[in-house]
Amino acid sequence: MTGPRTPIPETRTTAAPIRTDAQRREFIRYTDTRRWPLLGRFPVGDELHDDLLAQMxxxxxxxxxxxxxxxxxxxxxxxxxxxxxxxxxxALREVTGRPGERIVAVGDSITADRLGWFELLSAAADLDDRPAAEMVNLGVSGDTTADVLERFDLLEAARPGHVLLMLGTNDARSHGRPVAYRMISAAETARNLRALIDLVVTGLGAAVTVITPPAVDQRRIDATFAGGAVGWRADDIAEVAAIAREVAPAAIDLHGITRDRADGDFLEADGVHPTPHGQRLIVTDIVARLAARSPGGDPRDPRPRR
Known part of the structure; x- marks a missing residue:
């Protein structure tokens, strides 16, 4: 994508009017109100979800x-x-070919993206001509590791057999001008990831695969968010990825995989969110690495390092 873009929900701090179908498409691409925690705990009908987006x-x-x-x-x-x-x-059949299992993805807008890696994984499993695990996307735009702890009851309710956990981009998000503060400190990110892994493995008896956040492009971030109240630093996201690798040594290091792609067509104009092409590369990488693990083995991460 080139040229100006409408900020997605997690970067919208002042309500700019959304007037065009292109802007509406951009918003809806990253927004599914069915996954919002309040409406997950107190569900409403599909028509009301459509009405909510329409009124917004x-x-x-x-x-x-x-x-x-x-x-x-x-x-x-x-x-x-x-x-x-x-x-x-x-590779897909190796990853999803266990009918009766439920694979649940937890993440932020990179996972919530309707054109994103987990939606592609789910669609591919659905289109394949063999029975597959059930796929559940619990990605919510803007989520930090702390947000996922807060809504862990909804992850528990999904009854996962395997959790794919990609978080950290918004832990590194900063707010404020002319001074800025990071949403989640490095120490808090480490603590939250340890807690989430333990809650999944010990609390739910499920497998978990941690995936580090993809790399970002500082040049495009600076151009998009210059003077704004929200921003990111590539070094902070790299730090979050390093924390995830330390806490979960078996993590899929998507950040390392994508570091050399960040200045190409892998990312949208904001320098943070993958393009549809980038999401295709992400799902290909993730599926290949999950499938490469021991045939028929348990993809469970070891207990988090303390």
Missing amino acids: LGCSRDTVRSIVAGLTGQARGTAADLLADRGFRS
Whole structure:
């Protein structure tokens, strides 16, 4: 994507008007109110979710549904292209080929993205001609590790057999001007990740795979958020990735994998969020690394290091 872009929900600190379908599509791409904690604990009907988005965006319910359908169709089209590759299809079956298991993804907007890596994984598993595990996306835009601790009851309610945990980009997010403060300190990120792993492994008896956040592009971040009240530093996200590797030695190091891609077409114009092409690369990397683990083995991370 080139040129100005509408900030996604986690970076919207003052309500700028959303007037065009392109802006609405951008917002809906990263927003699914069904995953919002309050509405997860007190669910409402699908029509009310559509109405909520429509009122937020100043459009009709039909416009919301049309945008969602378009994004879903795009994700399924990409998934079909991925399945055409024999290597990806074989790796996918190794990862998802356990009917009755439930694979749950927990993360921020990179996971919540309707064109994102987990939606592509879910669509590919659905389009494949073999039975597969059930896929549940609990990604919520803007989430930090602390936010996921707060809504752990919803993860428990999903009854996961395997949790894919990609967090940290928003732990490194800073707020304020002319001075700025980071959302979550390095020590707090380490503590929260240890707690989440222990809650999943000991509390739920489930497997967990930690995935470090992807690399970012400082140049584009500075251009997009200059003078704003929200920002990121590439060094802070690198620090979060290092913490995740320390806490969970078996983590998939997506940050390391993507470091050399950050200045290309891997990221959107904001320098933080992967493009649809970037998300395709992410799911390919994650599936390959999950499949490369011992055949039929348990992908459970070891207990977090104290």
